[in-house]
Amino acid sequence: MKIKRFLAKNMRDAIRMVREEQGPDAVILSNHRVAGGVEVVAATDYDAALIQQATRRSAPPEPPPETPKPTRSEDSRPVATPAPIATPAAPELQQLRRELGGMKRMLETQMAGMAWREIREHPQKLHALQTMVNLGIEPRLAREIVAELPGTADAERARFLPLGLLSRRIPVASADPIQDGGVIALVGPTGVGKTTTIAKLAARYAEMHGTRDLALVTTDHFRVGAQEQLFTYGRLLGVPVQTAGNADELRTVLARLADRKLVLIDTAGIGPRDAKLQAQLGAMGSAGAALKSWLVLSANSHAADLDDVIRRYAKARPVACVITKLDETLRIGGALSAVIRHRLPVAYGCDGQQVPEDIEPGRANSLVLRAMQLARMTPARIDDATLALQFGAVHVAQ
Numbered sequence: 001m002k003i004k005r006f007l008a009k010n011m012r013d014a015i016r017m018v019r020e021e022q023g024p025d026a027v028i029l030s031n032h033r034v035a036g037g038v039e040v041v042a043a044t045d046y047d048a049a050l051i052q053q054a055t056r057r058s059a060p061p062e063p064p065p066e067t068p069k070p071t072r073s074e075d076s077r078p079v080a081t082p083a084p085i086a087t088p089a090a091p092e093l094q095q096l097r098r099e100l101g102g103m104k105r106m107l108e109t110q111m112a113g114m115a116w117r118e119i120r121e122h123p124q125k126l127h128a129l130q131t132m133v134n135l136g137i138e139p140r141l142a143r144e145i146v147a148e149l150p151g152t153a154d155a156e157r158a159r160f161l162p163l164g165l166l167s168r169r170i171p172v173a174s175a176d177p178i179q180d181g182g183v184i185a186l187v188g189p190t191g192v193g194k195t196t197t198i199a200k201l202a203a204r205y206a207e208m209h210g211t212r213d214l215a216l217v218t219t220d221h222f223r224v225g226a227q228e229q230l231f232t233y234g235r236l237l238g239v240p241v242q243t244a245g246n247a248d249e250l251r252t253v254l255a256r257l258a259d260r261k262l263v264l265i266d267t268a269g270i271g272p273r274d275a276k277l278q279a280q281l282g283a284m285g286s287a288g289a290a291l292k293s294w295l296v297l298s299a300n301s302h303a304a305d306l307d308d309v310i311r312r313y314a315k316a317r318p319v320a321c322v323i324t325k326l327d328e329t330l331r332i333g334g335a336l337s338a339v340i341r342h343r344l345p346v347a348y349g350c351d352g353q354q355v356p357e358d359i360e361p362g363r364a365n366s367l368v369l370r371a372m373q374l375a376r377m378t379p380a381r382i383d384d385a386t387l388a389l390q391f392g393a394v395h396v397a398q
């Protein structure tokens with residue numbers, strides 16, 4: 001197996017060079033734009049003798065081994081394909097698979113190394129990558145942000161530009177959206193803070209507009225004491241609380257509350273894998289187009305779990321989210337990555353159990369600032385080897 005890197009003015013020239021040097025069976029494994037042209041990595045000759053031997057045998061057909069896809073040239077013609085493998089015998093096939101597996105791993109290491117060298121040549125990019133990883137921003141997003149950075153900038157700009165780029169990506173809802181009124185249901189898994197957030201939102205609205213146009217509804221009839229929690233808040237705030245156990249009841253209750261400017265619906269805390277979830281989301285869907293759902297996400301959840309929650313609650317068509325428990329984690333980058341990735345506008349952020357104080361409208365800048373402040377409390381010095389690994393892995397995966 002021979003792997004070689006070619007530098008050329010353009011893709012056409014690079015392909016010509018590959019053909020001339022490695023022959024028609026060469027496989028283009030990657031191509032990149034570099035200063036002054038393109039860089040192509042091509043491979044050939046992955047044990048030609050073995051392939052020839054294998055094709056001569058007449059063994060029962062087996063699926064061909066996974067081969068790296070040839071990259072298409074600029075004029076979109078395939079450059080070359082590996083020699084066809086007809087009916088290789090099992091031992092040779094296994095050997096071939098091992099050979100190709102080894103080639104893939106070697107390539108991945110090579111590519112990771114190349115990407116890493118590119119970053120290391122620009123200390124400002126390296127610093128930005130460290131900052132992003134330290135905030136808990138997922139590697140793929142961190143890489144996209146770093147790629148947006150110019151190669152050189154003055155020191156001050158270089159420090160804040162990555163944070164600005166991160167902040168620009170955070171989607172936020174209109175400032176203080178409950179003040180616009182509407183029928184809003186808070187959905188999300190058990191214990192993320194839906195009921196507490198409803199109380200905070202109700203108190204916030206009541207502070208500005210009084211309680212006359214406000215009503216609370218609970219559909220949470222699954223958990224003992226769940227309704228009682230909302231009734232307690234309702235009593236404290238002087239706001240009526242209605243209950244709705246199914247889709248029909250919800251429609252009836254909402255019709256009765258049609259004259260209220262703001263109706264906040266507290267839903268059951270159902271685990272994202274619980275079958276009851278679909279029934280509940282279905283009930284909300286049939287409650288009418290006026291009902292908007294907000295997904296409640298807890299900042300102290302793992303990024304992969306947040307991703308899972310967002311996918312499972314997609315049926316509720318959330319138009320925004322509330323990020324709770326910002327006070328319970330030192331890394332809110334996971335939550336920020338999730339809302340960026342799923343383009344879910346942040347309506348509010350909550351940072352404590354106190355009703356009504358611990359809530360504020362979602363603002364991209366303050367979320368980034370908070371992420372910075374929290375990360376600074378326990379700065380994790382991410383060493384070069386870890387960064388190289390993380391960054392390289394992401395690069396190869398794409």
Ligand SMILES: Nc1nc2c(ncn2[C@@H]2O[C@H](COP(=O)(O)OP(=O)(O)O)[C@@H](O)[C@H]2O)c(=O)[nH]1
Nearest residue numbers: 190191192193194195196269325350351352353
């Ligand atoms: N630290 C912290 N705790 C919160 C926050 N929001 C809610 N909680 C707490 O989380 C727990 C579950 O809240 P609850 O509103 O019952 O969650 P629900 O099951 O989604 O309705 C309660 O102990 C709340 O006081 C927050 O922003 N920060």
Ligand SMILES: [Mg+2]
Nearest residue numbers: 194195226269
């Ligand atoms: Mg609740």
